[in-house]
Amino acid sequence: MTKKQRINNTLKSGVFGILTAIVLAVVGYLWVNATQLLVDIEGFGLGKMVLWFPLVGYLVMGVAAIVLVYGIFQLIRGFSAKNKHVEKTEEVKKNQQDVLATERSLFExxxxxxxxxxxxxxxLNTIEDLTDALNTTITVFGYPEKTTEQVKAVIGNGMRNLVKGVINPEASEEEIETILKAFLDAYAVSYQNKTAxxxxxxxxxxxxxxxxxxxxxxxxxxxxxxxxxxxxxxxxxxxxxxxxxxxxxxxxxxxxxxxxxxxxxxxxxxxxxxxxxxxxxxxxxxxxxxxxxxxxxxxxxxxxxxxxxxxxxxxxxxxxxxxxxxxxxxxxxxxxx
Missing domain, CATH: 3.40.50.1000 (HAD superfamily/HAD-like)
Known part of the structure; x- marks a missing residue:
């Protein structure tokens, strides 16, 4: 049985208790009045025994009072549990929404x-323009032309390192700077010719x-x-x-x-x-x-x-x-x- 079902059963027992108490109270009241009438006319020959008849009605009314208290208690208990259940449900929903929001944040x-x-x-495929400018430059300084594959092998780490990769590895800093400047001048003219x-x-x-x-x-x-x-x-x-x-x-x-x-x-x-x-x-x-x-x-x-x-x-x-x-x-x- 779920918690919601238990709460509903508690509320039902409370309502049933109150209704039962009302019925018992009415029955007891009617019994008292009916038997009191017998007492007033001296019991139709029943003697003193008739004096006890009203007590039965009062007893029934007492039971009705007890049942009424029980019914009211059950209603209070049921409504209290229902309110707590609603609050808990809302809290769970909020926690679920928070979890979803956290998951969404993590996803984002x-x-x-x-x-x-x-x-x-x-x-961009820039290799042909780079190779053309490089060959135009290094041949002037006595170095042989390089193929695009040879240029590819040393490209990717800056123009200076590109120049260093195709000339004498023992070249002086002054020679490197001179060739680099000439290469940059040549590339500035041709860098958009074949690049695509x-x-x-x-x-x-x-x-x-x-x-x-x-x-x-x-x-x-x-x-x-x-x-x-x-x-x-x-x-x-x-x-x-x-x-x-x-x-x-x-x-x-x-x-x-x-x-x-x-x-x-x-x-x-x-x-x-x-x-x-x-x-x-x-x-x-x-x-x-x-x-x-x-x-x-x-x-x-x-x-x-x-x-x-x-x-x-x-x-x-x-x-x-x-x-x-x-x-x-x-x-x-x-x-x-």
């Missing part, structure tokens, strides 16, 4: 709402934007090139911030800039995921304490990326959207089960 904290992208090898987004990237960004996801870009490419390429190629995508290599912040894999973009998004680290194509990007995500998707169409081989141990792999831009959706779905299922 664990739900991906922001995506930070690397630029070269992730959003990878197939499916624009559609991905539009879909993420349409779903309300916040997006940012962080690159070890010079700030001016990074910003100009984004403005030219993705003018319709409202990135929260686009940050390249500049003196105000250290380069990746330092997490400083990544954390700043997360702050600008007004999200927590658990709500943001990084997308990149290199070991540097994976390490950046680790340093910023956020998950990372490694794309396989960029400048690093799958074997190199596997060694970096990213959280997810994406073979196409559409995979990125699917991964984000899957993370959010699993987070919600975890909290609702």
């Amino acid at each position: 904290k664990g739900r991906i709402k922001g995506v930070i992208f690397d630029l070269d090898g992730t959003l 987004p990878y197939d499916g990237i624009h559609a991905l960004l539009k879909e993420l934007n349409g779903k309300g996801y916040l997006m940012g870009v962080i690159s070890n490419k010079r700030q001016e090139y990074t910003v100009e390429l984004i403005k030219k190629i993705f003018p319709d995508i409202p990135f929260v911030d686009v940050v390249g290599d500049h003196e105000d912040h250290p380069r990746k894999p330092d997490p400083t800039t990544t954390k700043l973009i997360i702050q600008e998004m007004m999200l927590s680290s658990s709500q943001v995921i990084l997308v990149g194509d290199s070991q540097v990007d994976v390490q950046t995500a680790r340093n910023a304490n956020i998950p990372v998707i490694a794309v396989t169409w960029g400048f690093r081989s799958v074997e190199e990326l596997t060694e970096a141990n990213p959280d997810y792999f994406a073979d196409t831009p559409a995979d990125i959207f699917d991964i984000v959706m899957d993370i959010n779905r699993k987070t919600e299922e975890l909290l609702t089960n």
Whole structure:
């Protein structure tokens, strides 16, 4: 029997007791009056025995009084229990609502709402313009031309390191600076010639934007090139911030800039995921304490990326959207089960 059923039974017994008391009181009253009439006319020959008849009525009325008290007590007890049950039920409902609110809050904290992208090898295929500018420069200084594959092997950690990776490893700082300046001058002229987004990237960004996801870009490419390429190629995508290599912040894999973009998004680290194509990007995500998707169409081989141990792999831009959706779905299922 449930508590609610017990309360209802208590209330019913109280009502039944009061009704019974009323009936007994009426019967007792009528009995007293009827027998009193017998006493008044000297009992119709029943003698002194008739004097006891009214006492039976008074006894019945006494029982009625006791039953009445019992009925009233049961009603009070029942209504008191009912009120407590209602209060408890409301408290339970409130606690359930609080739990649901807490679960929703946890879900929102664990739900991906922001995506930070690397630029070269992730959003844009910049390798041909980089290779052309690099070869234009280093051949002047007596170095042989490099293939795009050779350039891919040393790209991703800033322009200076790119230059150092294709010239004499024992070159002096003065020579490095001279070649770097010439390379930057050459790249400033040609960096938009052949650079283009990878197939499916624009559609991905539009879909993420349409779903309300916040997006940012962080690159070890010079700030001016990074910003100009984004403005030219993705003018319709409202990135929260686009940050390249500049003196105000250290380069990746330092997490400083990544954390700043997360702050600008007004999200927590658990709500943001990084997308990149290199070991540097994976390490950046680790340093910023956020998950990372490694794309396989960029400048690093799958074997190199596997060694970096990213959280997810994406073979196409559409995979990125699917991964984000899957993370959010699993987070919600975890909290609702």
